[in-house]
Amino acid sequence: MTTIHIAASREYDVVIEPGLLTRLGTMAAELGLGRRAAVISDDAVFALYGAAAEKALTDAGFQVDHFLFPHGEQQKNLSTYGQVLNFLCDRRFTRSDFLVALGGGVVGDLAGFAAATYQRGVPYIQVPTTLLSMVDSSVGGKTAVDLEHGKNQAGCFYQPSLVLCDPSLLNTLPEREYRAGCAEIIKYAMLYSEDFLRELEETPVLEQFERVISVCVGMKRDVVRGDEFDKGQRALLNLGHTVGHAVESCSGFTLLHGEGVAIGMAIITRAAVEKGLCTPETLPRLLAALERYGLPTETDYPLTDILAAAEADKKRTDDVTKFIVPERVGHCRVEPVPADEVAGWLKAGGLR
Numbered sequence: 001m002t003t004i005h006i007a008a009s010r011e012y013d014v015v016i017e018p019g020l021l022t023r024l025g026t027m028a029a030e031l032g033l034g035r036r037a038a039v040i041s042d043d044a045v046f047a048l049y050g051a052a053a054e055k056a057l058t059d060a061g062f063q064v065d066h067f068l069f070p071h072g073e074q075q076k077n078l079s080t081y082g083q084v085l086n087f088l089c090d091r092r093f094t095r096s097d098f099l100v101a102l103g104g105g106v107v108g109d110l111a112g113f114a115a116a117t118y119q120r121g122v123p124y125i126q127v128p129t130t131l132l133s134m135v136d137s138s139v140g141g142k143t144a145v146d147l148e149h150g151k152n153q154a155g156c157f158y159q160p161s162l163v164l165c166d167p168s169l170l171n172t173l174p175e176r177e178y179r180a181g182c183a184e185i186i187k188y189a190m191l192y193s194e195d196f197l198r199e200l201e202e203t204p205v206l207e208q209f210e211r212v213i214s215v216c217v218g219m220k221r222d223v224v225r226g227d228e229f230d231k232g233q234r235a236l237l238n239l240g241h242t243v244g245h246a247v248e249s250c251s252g253f254t255l256l257h258g259e260g261v262a263i264g265m266a267i268i269t270r271a272a273v274e275k276g277l278c279t280p281e282t283l284p285r286l287l288a289a290l291e292r293y294g295l296p297t298e299t300d301y302p303l304t305d306i307l308a309a310a311e312a313d314k315k316r317t318d319d320v321t322k323f324i325v326p327e328r329v330g331h332c333r334v335e336p337v338p339a340d341e342v343a344g345w346l347k348a349g350g351l352r
């Protein structure tokens with residue numbers, strides 16, 4: 001079993017091992033969590049893994065309830081969030097009870113936000129079931145729901161008590177969701193390690209799940225330790241996300257988050273090369289890696305639509321938008337771009 005300790009306002013472990021779902025209950029008991037657990041999940045994940053998760057919890061002596069909602073990003077909204085809170089009230093959950101987020105990033109972000117705010121905060125465990133949520137979203141405590149105006153517009157930082165990562169759950173993951181997870185993995189390589197990108201080029205992620213998850217979580221651990229509340233270097237984890245979130249929104253969420261991030265990374269890297277901030281060989285290397293994992297690198301959405309959607313970016317003030325800009329593979333920087341130059345940057349990135 002690999003254990004990665006996260007040092008943040010709440011300290012916790014990310015534990016990674018195939019088969020670990022069966023130990024959910026004993027691990028929750030070891031943490032001294034309360035007697036009742038609410039499993040929050042989506043319909044598709046719960047049909048596959050709900051019974052196993054609940055058995056693990058009841059075998060360890062917990063009373064278990066569950067709240068399910070339809071799968072998909074469209075459900076990561078205030079309405080579902082309110083339903084979770086009302087469910088917890090109806091079942092008389094108390095501050096000594098805890099939530100279990102069983103699912104991908106949509107479930108994790110939404111259940112985390114519910115845990116942060118129900119009675120001003122109850123503990124929660126992340127049980128990520130997608131590649132994307134294992135390598136990125138279950139760690140670091142960013143919780144959120146989307147508003148009509150954009151992604152993750154309401155949320156807070158609230159760390160889980162445990163992240164239980166069982167890579168054997170990925171056996172049922174649809175191919176497209178696997179690829180979307182690979183986009184965030186390529187993001188980590190672009191940010192921090194050319195060696196890691198070479199590994200991804202040479203050996204498919206699906207042949208080395210545990211190692212890839214451990215590497216990405218280790219990288220995120222270092223970022224969160226230095227800047228939990230996103231005041232500085234954590235912004236780098238938003239590589240590809242200004243345009244990525246915008247294209248996701250423009251598509252009405254028919255594009256997956258990872259697909260948006262892939263497009264966003266390609267566009268910002270193209271722009272950075274055009275502006276002379278990035279070595280030219282970085283772009284074909286990134287594009288080849290994205291294409292190797294079947295990810296998109298372009299979008300037809302017009303520049304004006306992307307610009308409007310990007311106004312919801314949390315790295316934006318009235319005066320500047322901070323773009324995360326690759327300088328070369330393994331090195332990126334935060335580049336404040338004045339508001340009147342943002343359109344020019346996106347044109348340089350290939351948007352029309």
Ligand SMILES: NC(=O)c1ccc[n+]([C@@H]2O[C@H](COP(=O)([O-])OP(=O)(O)OC[C@H]3O[C@@H](n4cnc5c(N)ncnc54)[C@H](O)[C@@H]3O)[C@@H](O)[C@H]2O)c1
Pocket residue numbers: 042043044045048071072073076103104105106107109129130131132133136137138139140141142143151152169170171172173174177180257258
């Ligand atoms: N909080 C963070 O730091 C952070 C980081 C990255 C992304 N995110 C957010 O995460 C979300 C995307 O997460 P995601 O890609 O996991 O999407 P998701 O949660 O929508 O899951 C993708 C789909 O796969 C299904 N699924 C999940 N696990 C499965 C399994 N093991 N087998 C079969 N099907 C399974 C789900 O039902 C869903 O339909 C976005 O909302 C994004 O904004 C948050």
Ligand SMILES: O=C(O)C(=O)C[C@@H](O)[C@H](O)[C@H](O)COP(=O)(O)O
Pocket residue numbers: 136140142151152184230234237238241314
């Ligand atoms: O953990 C972080 O910090 C990230 O930015 C990780 C991103 O992959 C993730 O998509 C995050 O939810 C984006 O956050 P936001 O602040 O741009 O909403």
Ligand SMILES: [Zn+2]
Pocket residue numbers: 184241257261
């Ligand atoms: Zn992301």
